Amino acid sequence: MSRIVAGRFDRSVDADAALDALKREGFTRAEVDAFYVGPPGQNARTPIGGDVYSDAGSVGAGRYGAIGAAIGAAAGLIVGALIGFNEALASCGIGALVGAFAGIMYSLHGPSRREGTLDHPADRPESRGGRMIAICVDRTGTELLAVNALRMNNARDLGRTEGDWRDGSWRDFDPRTPLATV
Numbered sequence: 001m002s003r004i005v006a007g008r009f010d011r012s013v014d015a016d017a018a019l020d021a022l023k024r025e026g027f028t029r030a031e032v033d034a035f036y037v038g039p040p041g042q043n044a045r046t047p048i049g050g051d052v053y054s055d056a057g058s059v060g061a062g063r064y065g066a067i068g069a070a071i072g073a074a075a076g077l078i079v080g081a082l083i084g085f086n087e088a089l090a091s092c093g094i095g096a097l098v099g100a101f102a103g104i105m106y107s108l109h110g111p112s113r114r115e116g117t118l119d120h121p122a123d124r125p126e127s128r129g130g131r132m133i134a135i136c137v138d139r140t141g142t143e144l145l146a147v148n149a150l151r152m153n154n155a156r157d158l159g160r161t162e163g164d165w166r167d168g169s170w171r172d173f174d175p176r177t178p179l180a181t182v
Contacts, residue, residue, distance in 0.1 A: 002165035005146040006134040006179060007155025008037065015131040018153035022135065025145045030168040031136045037175050039129035057109050064107035065100045072099020130156075134173070136165045147182050158182050 009015040015034065022032055076095020080088030133150065137143040143160070150158055159179020164171040 001162040003137050003143065003160065004134050004163050004165060004170060005137050005143060005150070005158075005160050005182065006132055006170075007150040007158040008130040008132050009153070009155055010130055011154070012131060014154045015133060018133055018150055018155065021149040021153060022133075022146065025149055027135060027142070027146070031139075031142075033134045033136075033169045035132055035134075035169075035173075037129050037132045056112075058107075061104045061107045064103040066103070068103020068106070069096045069100035072096045072102070075099070134170045136170075138165075 007018070009018065019032065019034060072095035073092050074095070076091040076093070077088055079095070080091030083091070133155070135142075135146040135150075137146050137160075147158065157179065158181075160182055161177075161179050163173065
């Protein structure tokens with residue numbers, strides 16, 4: 001495991017200036033990795049896209065959808081029974097569809113911070129996307145140089161961690177895992 005210092009940048013100009021500063025400080029290309037990190041939920045960590053299969057704001061949506069479908073089917077059946085048998089089946093199906101949709105939409109909400117977990121993240125304004133620069137600081141005395149170069153060029157979410165660094169890149173980076181504050 002290698003020691004890594006990293007920071008996110010809002011502007012590409014600042015990230016480019018940080019890369020130039022790191023080069024002036026003697027960091028080699030094999031010690032610096034620059035890449036884009038998407039906002040939460042947009043990092044394609046799952047086969048169908050996104051970071052997780054659900055989020056904190058959708059917990060319980062299936063249950064509310066089933067309740068809505070049952071209520072909608074019953075209402076459709078009552079309305080359809082007043083009109084005729086064939087219409088009862090159609091109105092029952094339409095009622096179930098509309099009820100399921102209404103139940104799911106009723107249950108969805110924006111997650112609060114206390115609901116957020118790694119598996120069900122709550123959007124945090126401090127974890128927006130941006131350009132990330134990561135530096136391997138295994139050489140003695142390089143951590144402070146890297147931190148200063150990033151800080152002087154307006155890095156945000158500046159932090160340190162340990163990870164798998166091979167061939168000039170951070171191999172086990174997970175955008176959902178926060179860095180330890182520097």
